[in-house]
Amino acid sequence: MERLQFHFSGGAPGAGRTCVGVVGSGDLEVLLSPGESGRIHVELTTSVNGMSAIWQAQLERIFASHAWPALNVEINDFGATPAVVRLRLEQAREALESLQ
Numbered sequence: 001m002e003r004l005q006f007h008f009s010g011g012a013p014g015a016g017r018t019c020v021g022v023v024g025s026g027d028l029e030v031l032l033s034p035g036e037s038g039r040i041h042v043e044l045t046t047s048v049n050g051m052s053a054i055w056q057a058q059l060e061r062i063f064a065s066h067a068w069p070a071l072n073v074e075i076n077d078f079g080a081t082p083a084v085v086r087l088r089l090e091q092a093r094e095a096l097e098s099l100q
Contacts, residue, residue: 002049006059010040014069016099020091028080030092035070046077058082062089069096 013034021029035041040063044055062085073089080088 002046002051004042004044004046004052004055006042006044006056008040008042008059008063008068010035010038010063010068010070012069013037014071014096016096018092018095018099020095021088023076023078026079026081027084028075028077028088030088031074031076032092032096033072033074035072037070040068040071040073042073042075044075044077046075046079048077048079054082058085062086066093068093 013036014032015034017031017033019029019031021027023029042059046055075085077085
């Protein structure tokens with residue numbers, strides 16, 4: 001298991017909390033909670049070691065694709081593909097928006 005941290009730019013803090021996905025073979029869980037204004041802080045636990053650069057590139061693309069609020073993001077990964085990573089983060093963002 002490897003634990004990684006990443007930081008990105010965000011907007012105003014998001015409202016509420018949400019959780020999507022499950023930790024299981026080839027999947028991941030995403031938990032979102034309000035963060036510090038202007039920042040997205042990602043804490044990632046993954047079963048696949050040595051993939052920090054891949055995660056950095058994937059998350060940069062995702063967080064650049066929309067205006068994201070300031071968030072604390074916890075990701076628990078069990079070997080998910082990049083498509084599943086994007087899907088779960090987008091699901092979490094939509095679930096958070098539906099709370100507003």
